[in-house]
Amino acid sequence: MGYKSGSYENQAKTIIKNLEKRNMKGYYCENGKKALELVKTLLPAGALVTNGGSETLVETGIMDLIRSGDYAYIDRTSAKTPEEARALYGRIVTADYYLMSTNAITRDGELVNVDGVGNRVACLINGPAHVLVIAGMNKVVPSLEDAVRRVRNIAAPPNSIRVGAKTPCSVTGFCDNCQSEQCICCETVITRRSRQEGRITVILIGEEYGF
Ligand code: SF4
Numbered sequence: 001m002g003y004k005s006g007s008y009e010n011q012a013k014t015i016i017k018n019l020e021k022r023n024m025k026g027y028y029c030e031n032g033k034k035a036l037e038l039v040k041t042l043l044p045a046g047a048l049v050t051n052g053g054s055e056t057l058v059e060t061g062i063m064d065l066i067r068s069g070d071y072a073y074i075d076r077t078s079a080k081t082p083e084e085a086r087a088l089y090g091r092i093v094t095a096d097y098y099l100m101s102t103n104a105i106t107r108d109g110e111l112v113n114v115d116g117v118g119n120r121v122a123c124l125i126n127g128p129a130h131v132l133v134i135a136g137m138n139k140v141v142p143s144l145e146d147a148v149r150r151v152r153n154i155a156a157p158p159n160s161i162r163v164g165a166k167t168p169c170s171v172t173g174f175c176d177n178c179q180s181e182q183c184i185c186c187e188t189v190i191t192r193r194s195r196q197e198g199r200i201t202v203i204l205i206g207e208e209y210g211f
Pocket of ligand 1: 151152153156157160167168169170174175176177178179180182183184185
């Protein structure tokens with residue numbers, strides 16, 4: 001084991017213990033391949049599965065799995081009109097499994113996420129029966145203050161480019177604390193505890209994924 005992966009594993013052990021205090025379950029996988037295998041074991045055949053936008057899910061192959069596996073997959077991008085999008089969202093919030101990453105996770109086990117419209121953070125908070133959060137160790141930060149800084153300055157600028165939002169950070173690469181029409185930082189959610197036993201599972205991966 002390399003020094004970096006050894007350190008990642010140590011950090012993950014700390015975080016997993018702290019997640020347990022917050023009524024969330026944690027796993028550590030050395031790499032994306034192992035995380036993919038773990039997700040396969042966690043998703044029952046036939047489950048109604050959907051996801052929030054996430055580069056991590058794409059890069060680990062988990063998107064391909066949920067799209068093509070033995071699940072009832074809801075494609076959140078399939079709506080063609082606002083009415084269809086609203087009806088689709090009604091199905092999404094009743095899914096069996098919602099998969100997403102997190103913009104940051106603290107050593108104490110708090111998840112920090114920022115959204116534009118808020119559909120992803122809403123599903124994290126309540127709705128889908130289970131939430132699987134898959135995150136590379138690059139998302140780990142020491143404190144909540146560091147998490148907010150990470151989200152605004154490391155995660156949001158490339159995310160802005162990914163979703164094609166016309167924001168200052170998509171041009172300069174730095175947060176300008178904007179009030180743009182297409183701002184992707186409208187809702188900041190700190191998940192400090194889950195009230196529902198067994199609902200939120202966090203899978204940490206000892207590699208860098210997403211941003
Ligand atoms: S510039 Fe706007 S969209 Fe970009 S990170 Fe800052 S608040 Fe978010």
